[in-house]
Amino acid sequence: MIATPDRTPLARAFFDRPVLEVAPDLLGRLLVRTTPDGPITLRLTEVEAYDGPNDPGSHAYRGRTARNGVMFGPPGHVYVYFTYGMWFCMNLVCGPEGESSAVLLRAGEIVEGAELARKRRLSARNDMELAKGPARLATALGVDRALDGTDACAAGDTPLRVLAGTPVTPDQVGNGPRTGVAGDGGVHPWRFWIANDPTVSPYRAHVPRRRRS
DNA sequence: CAGTCGATTCACT
DNA sequence: GTGAATCGACTGA
Numbered sequence: 001m002i003a004t005p006d007r008t009p010l011a012r013a014f015f016d017r018p019v020l021e022v023a024p025d026l027l028g029r030l031l032v033r034t035t036p037d038g039p040i041t042l043r044l045t046e047v048e049a050y051d052g053p054n055d056p057g058s059h060a061y062r063g064r065t066a067r068n069g070v071m072f073g074p075p076g077h078v079y080v081y082f083t084y085g086m087w088f089c090m091n092l093v094c095g096p097e098g099e100s101s102a103v104l105l106r107a108g109e110i111v112e113g114a115e116l117a118r119k120r121r122l123s124a125r126n127d128m129e130l131a132k133g134p135a136r137l138a139t140a141l142g143v144d145r146a147l148d149g150t151d152a153c154a155a156g157d158t159p160l161r162v163l164a165g166t167p168v169t170p171d172q173v174g175n176g177p178r179t180g181v182a183g184d185g186g187v188h189p190w191r192f193w194i195a196n197d198p199t200v201s202p203y204r205a206h207v208p209r210r211r212r213s
Numbered sequence: 214c215a216g217t218c219g220a221t222t223c224a225c226t
Numbered sequence: 227g228t229g230a231a232t233c234g235a236c237t238g239a
């Protein structure tokens with residue numbers, strides 16, 4: 001039997017650890033998005049670690065820019081970026097301030113507020129697809145650039161916070177190469193997921209885009 | 214300042 | 227399985 005998920009917010013100290021330690025530990029945790037229409041709660045099932053300035057796959061690899069500034073700030077804050085001209089993806093900053101490590105939230109199971117998530121994800125054919133993929137996850141939760149820099153550890157009625165939930169045991173964690181990451185950044189097995197969970201997104205290798213003619 | 218391309222998704226064949 | 231969508235951050239000249 002499964003214990004009732006722990007609704008205690010995760011403390012900042014949880015995120016102030018090596019990102020490769022935090023990433024698998026986030027699986028099974030709850031992400032609560034407070035919207036004007038009510039809360040949407042997601043159980044994390046798939047994440048990817050981006051290891052600060054040493055990681056060629058990370059947005060922080062070439063140093064601080066206007067876009068990635070939040071990655072260099074304190075842990076427990078949300079880094080949201082815009083990509084492919086139409087999507088947002090969200091991360092949780094990890095490690096000490098200044099290190100610029102983060103965990104990309106790639107997929108999850110909507111456990112509360114599914115009716116709200118469905119309105120934002122009209123192309124989803126079933127509820128398992130509501131947050132199957134990083135941009136789908138952000139869309140389902142109504143996360144965009146306006147939430148970049150949000151403190152997910154802050155007390156009170158915040159737009160976004162992470163609760164303890166029900167962490168999974170190490171034997172339930174699968175891992176492999178990160179999805180869609182180019183070049184040398186693609187070699188590390190820094191993608192983590194809950195084994196056999198139907199909301200985990202399929203792996204895809206990076207594909208360089210063809211030049212337009 | 215112009216060119217390139219992305220931590221993706223969706224429709225279509 | 228393949229290609230289009232769509233735009234702004236980043237790069238290098």
